[in-house]
Amino acid sequence: MTTRPSTGRRGARLPDDAPNPTHTTTHAPDRLEHAMTMPTSAPTPSSDPAALRVALLGAGTVGASVARLLGERAELLAARAGRPLELAGVAVRDTGRVRDGVDPALLTDDVEGLVERADLVVEVMGGLEPARGLIERALRRGVPVVTANKQLIAQQGPQLQAVADEHGAGLHYEAAVMAAVPVMAVVGESLAGDEIASISGIVNGSTNYVLDLVARKGVPFEEAVRQAGELGYLEADPTEDLEGLDAAAKIVILARTAWDLPVSMEDVQRQGITGLTDADFEQAAAHGSVIKLVASAWRSAAGGGDRVEVAVRPVALPQDDPLAQAREGTNVLIVEARSAGSLRLQGAGAGGDATASAVLGDIVRAARGR
Numbered sequence: 001m002t003t004r005p006s007t008g009r010r011g012a013r014l015p016d017d018a019p020n021p022t023h024t025t026t027h028a029p030d031r032l033e034h035a036m037t038m039p040t041s042a043p044t045p046s047s048d049p050a051a052l053r054v055a056l057l058g059a060g061t062v063g064a065s066v067a068r069l070l071g072e073r074a075e076l077l078a079a080r081a082g083r084p085l086e087l088a089g090v091a092v093r094d095t096g097r098v099r100d101g102v103d104p105a106l107l108t109d110d111v112e113g114l115v116e117r118a119d120l121v122v123e124v125m126g127g128l129e130p131a132r133g134l135i136e137r138a139l140r141r142g143v144p145v146v147t148a149n150k151q152l153i154a155q156q157g158p159q160l161q162a163v164a165d166e167h168g169a170g171l172h173y174e175a176a177v178m179a180a181v182p183v184m185a186v187v188g189e190s191l192a193g194d195e196i197a198s199i200s201g202i203v204n205g206s207t208n209y210v211l212d213l214v215a216r217k218g219v220p221f222e223e224a225v226r227q228a229g230e231l232g233y234l235e236a237d238p239t240e241d242l243e244g245l246d247a248a249a250k251i252v253i254l255a256r257t258a259w260d261l262p263v264s265m266e267d268v269q270r271q272g273i274t275g276l277t278d279a280d281f282e283q284a285a286a287h288g289s290v291i292k293l294v295a296s297a298w299r300s301a302a303g304g305g306d307r308v309e310v311a312v313r314p315v316a317l318p319q320d321d322p323l324a325q326a327r328e329g330t331n332v333l334i335v336e337a338r339s340a341g342s343l344r345l346q347g348a349g350a351g352g353d354a355t356a357s358a359v360l361g362d363i364v365r366a367a368r369g370r
């Protein structure tokens, strides 16, 4: 049986800052270089004094959707937030590129200056730095932050939360876990009075897309990865998806929220999908099973202590399992709680507009809290 090619052959293992051909195909408008010279620092637009000035850090798959929807839904958002929301600026690396739905006059590469003049910061640039430093800077000013950055929250969330608490600023990250599916609100707020026993599910859209297309349509693995990139599902570094690091970050955040116990990325027993072979897919099909990348967290008294076990691994599931039926970029989470019983949350786990939905919800939540 053929072993799947290494991650490198898929072009998936890239250094942090390397341009990623798979990923960049998601941003066709980004690639339209314009001859005109853009200002490197955007002028402050004429301001409604009552408006909440929103700084948007990043205008990629998620940022471009957020910018567009902030404009399209301005009236609705103002009514729900209690005051108008004004996009004060959009920080990007290259101000000379035009992005669909983003007013070019708002583009700036002076990201620190933008954070300084904002009433609310939305971080959708990804990566650990400078995102962490910028978020901390805003929080220290008492400015609320909305972020979709699951790696940052998984690795630095408790430290950032401490800064947020110290300065009375909200730190919101519903979009970081399962995009449009409001799992953080359910686990952190709606089930706050219950005892959660376990959490498990499909929390990564791109790997589910790949596994689904390979199994159900016979699409070659590499081609399915390429398509996931085109749909805006992949991280800037796709190894985060394919090696299970993205799912690991999400299950760490969920576990911490559910049990308020220290859980870190190092605690995750992790296996991605790059080691799967054609034989694995054939064998699963022969047994009427479907391979899914499953993330799980459960409370354990092993060793006499009270701890949380976390794992991400490919699992062959029977066809009628609720997780086995998740198609394409769909995510599914099953939460078992003592009084609530078994809850199933399902929906779009990746993509620009789906993630922007959660970001906008957090913006309204943050604005109401100001």
Ligand SMILES: NC(=O)C1=CN([C@@H]2O[C@H](COP(=O)(O)OP(=O)(O)OC[C@H]3O[C@@H](n4cnc5c(N)ncnc54)[C@H](O)[C@@H]3O)[C@@H](O)[C@H]2O)C=CC1
Binding pocket: 057, 058, 059, 060, 061, 062, 063, 091, 092, 093, 094, 111, 123, 124, 125, 126, 127, 129, 130, 148, 149, 150, 151, 175, 176, 177, 179, 232, 233, 234, 235, 236, 349, 350, 351, 352, 355
């Ligand atoms: N794409 C998706 O479906 C989802 C993404 N997320 C998260 O949202 C964040 C953004 O993801 P995407 O929009 O897909 O990424 P992307 O790579 O498409 O966009 C990133 C944007 O940030 C800008 N940027 C990056 N570093 C910068 C810097 N140092 N200074 C100024 N601008 C900078 C880039 O120019 C680009 O506009 C990531 O943390 C990702 O994990 C969360 C849920 C779903």
Ligand SMILES: N[C@@H](CC=O)C(=O)O
Binding pocket: 176, 178, 179, 203, 204, 205, 206, 207, 233, 234, 235, 241, 246, 349, 350, 351
């Ligand atoms: N790369 C992520 C995007 C959303 O979090 C995924 O595939 O789920």
